[in-house]
Amino acid sequence: MDQENRIVVLIDMDCFYCQVEEKLNPELKGKPIAVVQYNPWKGGGIIAVNYVARAMGVTRHMRGDEAKEKCPEIQLPSVPCLRGKADITKYRDAGKAVAKVLQRFTPLLERASIDEAYLDITTPVQQRLKTLNVNTITIDMLPNTFALGYDSIDEFVADVQNVGSDNIDFEYEHTKQLLVGAVIVSEIRAAVYNETGYQCSAGIAHNKILAKLVCGMNKPNKQTLLPKHCVNILYQSLSIKKVKHLGGKFGDSVCETLKISKMGELQKFTEKELQTKFDEKNGTWLYNIARGIDLEPVQAKFNPKSIGCCKQFRGKTALVDLESLRKWLKDLGDEIEERLENDALENNRTPRQMVVSFSTQQPNGRDVSSSRSYNFTAEDDLCGELFSKKALEMLLDSAEGVKPKEGEGNRLLKAPIKFLGISVGKFEEHSENKKTRKINYYFSGASCSKDVSSDKVITKSIINNDKTADKNEGKAHVFRKFFQNNDIPDNLQTDELYEKAETRQNGENMLESSLDKQESFFAKFLKTEFNKNTFDNHSKPVKIKEENRPTTPDCNIVNIGEASNDTEYSGSTIDMEINKSISLFEDDPVDIDRVGNMRQLLNKSKLLEEAFDETEQEELQVECKSVDVQDNEQVQISETFKCPECGKTVSVNMLDTHADYHFALKLREEERVMKRKEVVDKIKDKEMNRNQETKATKTRQEEAVAKNDGVSIANYFTKIDGSVPTETCSECGKRVPLEKFAEHLDFHEAQKLSRELNNRSSNSVIQGNSVKRKRKSTSPVKKPKVPCKSIDLFFR
DNA sequence: CATGGTCGTGAC
DNA sequence: GTCACGAC
Numbered sequence: 183m184d185q186e187n188r189i190v191v192l193i194d195m196d197c198f199y200c201q202v203e204e205k206l207n208p209e210l211k212g213k214p215i216a217v218v219q220y221n222p223w224k225g226g227g228i229i230a231v232n233y234v235a236r237a238m239g240v241t242r243h244m245r246g247d248e249a250k251e252k253c254p255e256i257q258l259p260s261v262p263c264l265r266g267k268a269d270i271t272k273y274r275d276a277g278k279a280v281a282k283v284l285q286r287f288t289p290l291l292e293r294a295s296i297d298e299a300y301l302d303i304t305t306p307v308q309q310r311l312k313t314l315n316v317n318t319i320t321i322d323m324l325p326n327t328f329a330l331g332y333d334s335i336d337e338f339v340a341d342v343q344n345v346g347s348d349n350i351d352f353e354y355e356h357t358k359q360l361l362v363g364a365v366i367v368s369e370i371r372a373a374v375y376n377e378t379g380y381q382c383s384a385g386i387a388h389n390k391i392l393a394k395l396v397c398g399m400n401k402p403n404k405q406t407l408l409p410k411h412c413v414n415i416l417y418q419s420l421s422i423k424k425v426k427h428l429g430g431k432f433g434d435s436v437c438e439t440l441k442i443s444k445m446g447e448l449q450k451f452t453e454k455e456l457q458t459k460f461d462e463k464n465g466t467w468l469y470n471i472a473r474g475i476d477l478e479p480v481q482a483k484f485n486p487k488s489i490g491c492c493k494q495f496r497g498k499t500a501l502v503d504l505e506s507l508r509k510w511l512k513d514l515g516d517e518i519e520e521r522l523e524n525d526a527l528e529n530n531r532t533p534r535q536m537v538v539s540f541s542t543q544q545p546n547g548r549d550v551s552s553s554r555s556y557n558f559t560a561e562d563d564l565c566g567e568l569f570s571k572k573a574l575e576m577l578l579d580s581a582e583g584v585k586p587k588e589g590e591g592n593r594l595l596k597a598p599i600k601f602l603g604i605s606v607g608k609f610e611e612h613s614e615n616k617k618t619r620k621i622n623y624y625f626s627g628a629s630c631s632k633d634v635s636s637d638k639v640i641t642k643s644i645i646n647n648d649k650t651a652d653k654n655e656g657k658a659h660v661f662r663k664f665f666q667n668n669d670i671p672d673n674l675q676t677d678e679l680y681e682k683a684e685t686r687q688n689g690e691n692m693l694e695s696s697l698d699k700q701e702s703f704f705a706k707f708l709k710t711e712f713n714k715n716t717f718d719n720h721s722k723p724v725k726i727k728e729e730n731r732p733t734t735p736d737c738n739i740v741n742i743g744e745a746s747n748d749t750e751y752s753g754s755t756i757d758m759e760i761n762k763s764i765s766l767f768e769d770d771p772v773d774i775d776r777v778g779n780m781r782q783l784l785n786k787s788k789l790l791e792e793a794f795d796e797t798e799q800e801e802l803q804v805e806c807k808s809v810d811v812q813d814n815e816q817v818q819i820s821e822t823f824k825c826p827e828c829g830k831t832v833s834v835n836m837l838d839t840h841a842d843y844h845f846a847l848k849l850r851e852e853e854r855v856m857k858r859k860e861v862v863d864k865i866k867d868k869e870m871n872r873n874q875e876t877k878a879t880k881t882r883q884e885e886a887v888a889k890n891d892g893v894s895i896a897n898y899f900t901k902i903d904g905s906v907p908t909e910t911c912s913e914c915g916k917r918v919p920l921e922k923f924a925e926h927l928d929f930h931e932a933q934k935l936s937r938e939l940n941n942r943s944s945n946s947v948i949q950g951n952s953v954k955r956k957r958k959s960t961s962p963v964k965k966p967k968v969p970c971k972s973i974d975l976f977f978r
Numbered sequence: 979c980a981t982g983g984t985c986g987t988g989a990c
Numbered sequence: 991g992t993c994a995c996g997a998c
Contacts, residue, residue, distance in 0.1 A: 198998095219982065227981045229998095243981065261982095268983065295985070295998050430996050463988095490984065497979025537992095553992060605984085 183304075185477050187356045189363040191301040192385045192393040193284060193370070195277070196402035198297035199230035201380050202276045203259040214238055215257040218246045219268050225250060226260060233402055265513035267493050270296070276380070281484065283374050287366070292481045300390055301370075302480035307362045314365070316358050317343050323365050326404045330396055331412030338409070357409045360386055364407045371405065389476035394426050413474035417445035425471065436460070436468065448472035485529050490605025491517045492539070500543060500598035507599060508574065511538075514604045515569035522564060522606065533606035534558055538573035542597035549600055554580055573604050 195201065199217040204210045214235035218226030225246020238253040246258050262269045277296040285291050290302035321327075321336050329338035342361050345354045363386045374382055384405040385397030392413070396406040408416065422445055423433045437443055439459050440451065449472045457465030470476065491514050501507050518536075526532060534557060541551035554576035562568055 194998095220980095223980075229981065229983095245980085270983075298998075427996075432995085486985065488985070492983060494980095494982065499979080539992095551993075555991065603983090 185479070186475055187359070187388055188302055188304045188480075189307045189359055190387060190389050190393045190480060191303055191363065191367055191370075192294075192390070192397045193299050193301065193367075193374075193382050194384070194397050194401075195280065195297035195380055195382045197230050197232045198277070198380070199261070199273055200232035202273050204232070205276075205379050206272070207259070210257055210259070213257055214240065214253050214255060215259060216240055216244075216246070216249050217261060218258045219261045220263070221246055221258065221260045225258065229261070265517060266510075267491065267513065267517070273297075276378070279378050280374055280380060280382075283377050284370065285484065286373075287370050290480050290482055292483045293486075300393065300480045303363055303366055304359075306366055307359050310362050310366060311359070314362060316361060319343075319361060319365060324368055326400075327364050327368065328400045328404060328406045329412075330399060330406055330408045331415045338407075353410060356388065357411070360388075360407050360409060364405065367405055388474075390478050390480065391426055391471060391476040392474060395420075395424070410474065414446065417449075417472075417474075420445040422448070427467075432464070445472065485525075487609070488605050488607030489518060489521050489525060489533070490537075490603060490607075491521075492601065492603030492605075494601050495599060500600050501602070502595055502598050503592045504595065505592045507577070507595065507602075508570070510602055511570040511573045511577075511604070512566065514602060515566035515573065517566075518569050518604055518606060519564070519566035529609075530612040531609040532564060532612070533608060534610050535608040536569060536572060536604060536606045538576050539601070539603040539605070540577060540599055541601040542599055544597065551601065552580060553603075569604055569606075 200215055203215065203217055212234065214237075215232050216228045216235050217230040218228050220226050223245075225248070228240070228242055228244050228246060228249060231240050231242060231249075235249070235253055235256055238256075240249045240252050240256060244252075249256050249258065262272070273296055277293075280297075281291070281293055281299055284299055284301060288301050288303050288306055290305075292300040294300055319339060321339060324335055324339070327335045329335055332338040332341070339361065342354070342358055345358075367384050367386055371382055371384060374380060381403040383397055383401045383403060385393040385395065385399075386405060386407040387393040387396060388408075388410065392408050395416070396408045400406045422428050422437055422443060425433070425445060427433075428436060436448075440447070442448065442450075448468060451469070451472075453466060453469040455465075456468045459465070460468065493510065493514070495501055495510075501510065522533070535555055536558065537553050537555045539551065539553035541549045544550055556572050556576060558564065
């Protein structure tokens with residue numbers, strides 16, 4: 183393949199956090215807003231600014247208060263705070279929803295961050311070129327599109343279309359493909375907007391670096407393409423530091439050692455020269471990128487490779503005692519646990535490793551950071567308790583931590599901790615039917631299927647020929663199963679099915695019953711297949727009814743995941759439905775309630791899958807047929823389809839149970855969000871009380887300090903010995919200074935609530951029934967009054 | 979005291 | 991396995 187001439191797209195959401203806030207609170211639309219984090223301190227730190235506010239001079243790097251000065255009417259929605267940390271769950275979920283839309287257009291999608299993704303659409307472009315005559319492209323197919331190096335997009339279109347004429351000396355073929363790419367990207371962006379309500383910008387070029395570069399040149403809600411022959415025009419004035427990978431120290435060193443500042447100047451150096459001044463690899467990379475060449479492939483990657491959370495403790499907030507260290511590790515561990523549980527359900531995987539990272543302030547004032555890793559064993563119960571326990575062990579073992587002195591009370595750490603983080607990774611897949619993966623072309627036309635294990639993408643086109651009859655019979659079977667009726671003719675047309683699904687979707691109350699929701703799910707599935715077919719020469723472009731296209735960024739296409747407040751289902755337990763569905767899906771009843779922990783659950787399902795694979799293989803052999811394909815290869819057909827929700831290949835006879843499974847997942851997610859909100863409020867309430875209490879305590883401290891001057895706050899901490907009145911905590915058995923006792927109790931309260939949150943959101947909760955909880959002990963955690971000697975060594 | 983919390987990657 | 995770096 184011609185790596186230099188791929189069609190690569192970067193999709194970047196415009197001021198994403200702001201858009202999420204605007205969607206959640208439509209009142210904010212059209213007003214200047216900025217999303218802040220931790221607002222108590224000078225209005226909070228701004229992490230996103232919408233374009234109304236930008237026009238008034240508000241930028242990142244500003245505090246909320248400064249923004250108010252620049253723009254008094256600005257609204258400052260805040261990132262929610264949970265367990266004392268910023269909680270970006272809602273933005274993560276929103277980002278995932280967008281990525282799922284993008285994923286329909288190509289399997290070659292690489293999520294680069296919460297709000298950015300690279301797409302390699304080389305194949306879709308080539309497919310489209312089979313039916314689309316470039317000369318018929320008009321600018322109404324390219325809304326909000328710019329071509330770098332051209333004053334307007336029509337000049338560019340005219341250039342491509344009049345290529346026979348004199349004044350052009352660029353590679354017509356590749357530039358033509360960029361133009362078609364831009365048409366497709368228009369459709370992609372329209373789909374994102376229609377289905378999520380979010381606007382984005384895009385860059386279209388022959389590689390990732392350039393796509394990223396031009397994406398930012400016209401914003402918001404615009405797309406920019408970069409023809410090959412315009413790279414030098416761009417580079418002439420482009421600062422080196424604007425290029426990805428050159429924004430930091432490396433870029434500085436390039437500018438300094440070469441005494442240049444613009445990208446264009448890089449071309450003056452030979453590859454050898456660059457390799458001498460930097461190293462071989464970087465030299466070659468610089469040489470290439472100076473000529474607009476970047477060979478880095480777009481990797482098919484949807485899920486993150488690691489899941490982590492961390493927090494800084496700046497200035498006075500640095501952790502100096504064991505108790506606060508424990509508390510924060512617990513909070514971090516709990517967050518990991520929560521996210522891991524959802525990840526396991528969604529992605530069928532568990533991590534094999536955890537890493538704790540931290541930084542401490544040295545006596546000389548310098549910060550040193552380090553990290554320690556731990557590989558889970560088969561017996562480990564992957565819960566927050568384990569994470570925090572292991573993290574603490576590794577921290578104290580690492581010798582950075584702390585130092586010895588006498589026991590009892592809340593002892594000081596040797597060095598203040600400025601940063602704490604826990605992350606888990608090295609995931610182990612529990613993927614089903616690896617062996618039965620089939621090239622899916624259940625629906626006529628090109629379709630792509632990703633082989634997870636090899637990361638290769640297989641694309642096949644097939645001819646519509648006489649043998650489609652069999653496939654249509656199969657289709658009818660599937661649809662019938664889904665609609666649970668028989669009014670579908672055997673020789674159905676996909677268009678008709680689409681209409682059918684759509685009228686049902688629009689004509690009836692979607693909240694009535696679960697059956698309706700399944701239909702909606704399937705309607706969505708149909709649309710998915712239609713979008714895929716837009717790349718194919720045998721099918722028409724995707725139909726989106728005009729009245730369905732929102733005029734405001736609000737999404738009015740029914741979204742199963744968000745729209746419902748189905749009381750029927752929240753009455754019965756959603757988790758029960760999930761269990762049922764999972765059990766069905768795995769063709770063997772697994773009672774999740776009786777499974778002790780996540781790992782056991784997944785191990786069990788893995789075993790089942792393997793056993794299942796064997797039997798399914800045989801069945802499939804019987805069902806398999808073969809047809810001629812364009813390139814005369816023989817390809818196996820099985821009665822499978824690729825689920826648009828999870829991308830997994832699912833056998834047709836499992837289709838409805840598979841859909842049930844997703845449906846239940848969505849309901850569970852809804853439930854999770856609701857419960858979460860409920861408990862989050864409780865935790866917040868507690869935290870507020872705790873803060874007030876802390877404030878009062880501090881004031882008392884300060885008064886004390888003021889009275890006997892010379893007594894520092896730091897001193898206060900060392901005084902936890904016999905001279906301070908203490909109370910023994912019934913929860914943890916520790917002696918706590920009387921002054922801090924109320925706060926300490928609140929801490930336990932918050933822990934309990936936090937536990938409740940996790941249990942209710944992810945463990946099976948069946949009221950009036952016996953539910954085995956994940957954690958063995960709900961009773962007070964036994965902590966040794968006197969820590970073991972090895973740990974003791976690190977305290978002073 | 980002050981972009982913070984997440985991610986990924988490559989070098990050693 | 992650790993760490994610094996880069997990007998959002």
